[in-house]
Amino acid sequence: xxxxxxxxxxxxxxxxxxxxxxxxxxxxxxxxxxxxxxxxxxxxxxxxxxxxxxxxxxxxxxxxxxxxxxxxxxxxxxxxxxxxxxxxxxxxxxxxxxxxxxxxxxxxxxxxxxxxxxxxxxxxxxxxxxxxxxxxxxxxxxxxxxxxxxxxxxxxxxxxxxxxxxxxxxxxxxxxxxxxxxxxxxxxxxxx
Numbered sequence: 001x002x003x004x005x006x007x008x009x010x011x012x013x014x015x016x017x018x019x020x021x022x023x024x025x026x027x028x029x030x031x032x033x034x035x036x037x038x039x040x041x042x043x044x045x046x047x048x049x050x051x052x053x054x055x056x057x058x059x060x061x062x063x064x065x066x067x068x069x070x071x072x073x074x075x076x077x078x079x080x081x082x083x084x085x086x087x088x089x090x091x092x093x094x095x096x097x098x099x100x101x102x103x104x105x106x107x108x109x110x111x112x113x114x115x116x117x118x119x120x121x122x123x124x125x126x127x128x129x130x131x132x133x134x135x136x137x138x139x140x141x142x143x144x145x146x147x148x149x150x151x152x153x154x155x156x157x158x159x160x161x162x163x164x165x166x167x168x169x170x171x172x173x174x175x176x177x178x179x180x181x182x183x184x185x186x187x188x189x190x191x192x
Contacts, residue, residue, distance in 0.1 A: 004106070008106055010055070012047070013057065013060050013082065013086075014045075014056050014060055015054045016060075016073065016081070016082070017059070017060035017061075017063040017064050017082060017086075017154075018042070019053055020063075020064065020067070020081065020093070020179070021038060021041045021063045021064055021066075022038045022071065022080075022134060023069060023079040024054075024067045024071040024073055025037040025038050025041070025066070025067070026038075027072075029056050030134065031149050031150075032105055032148075032149035033138070037066075037070075040066070040130060040131070040134070041062060041063045041065060041066060042063070042066070043130040043133070044062040044063075044065060044123065044126045044127050044130045045059050045062040045063050045126075046130075047062075047126040047129050047130050047178060047181075048062055048122065048123070048126050048178070050177075051126075051176070051181070052177070053122060053126075053175035053178075055110050056121065057082075057083065057085050057086050057089070057119075058089070058119060058122065060082055060086050061082075061085075061086045061089035061090055061093070061119070062123050062126060062127075063121050064078060064086065064090050065089070065090055065093040065094075065123055065127060066083065066093075066094075067090065068090055068091065068094045069093075069094040069095055069098065075087055075090065075091055078090055080117065085119070088117075088119075088120075089117075089119045089123055092097070092116055092117060092119070092120030092123075092124075093120060093123050093124055093127065093136075095108065096108065097108065097154055099191055102151060102152055102156075106160050109164065110123075110160070110163040110164055110166075110167050111167070113164060113167040113168055113171060114168075114170050114171045114173060116171065118172070118173070120175065120180060121171055121172075121173050122165050122173070124168070125168050125173060125176065125178040125179050128164050128165075128182055129178055129181055129185065130181045130184065132161060132185045132186065132189065135157075135189070136185065136188075136189050144169075154190075157190075158186075158190035158191075161182075161186045161190065164182075165179065165182050165183050165186050168182070
């Protein structure tokens, strides 16, 4: 009987994270679109589920992964509401200084993911995979106009995705389906 209670408690954690993320991102849209931002955290969670990652704390962290970085939600609040592990994963997925240059922020991410805890690596891989899937879909509609949404062009974005993928591989996730899918999408979209 305790197993059933754990299942309901775990489902409650994911549901609570979904509600929290939906409220936190309520006024946000995906960059340059009219797509509600919450689609992205849900997409990250679905990418985890598609590859067999079913740990409720990991799924909750996926839903919450941009709340600290993009909504100003204090990490202490996530720790209080969702526990230390979820908060640590979200912290690991957040850029430490949004005011820094794009190049420094992205280089930090690339370097950090090589040695980050597995939980952070897995959520970050799902995040990058969902972002890249969105880019691919948008480019099919917009063509080269897609790149006007961003401060950096296709070449810089390609460098970032290739570098993140290489870091995740070097960090021990080479065989993980998320990284394999990310690698395939990077090669297919940006070329080798």
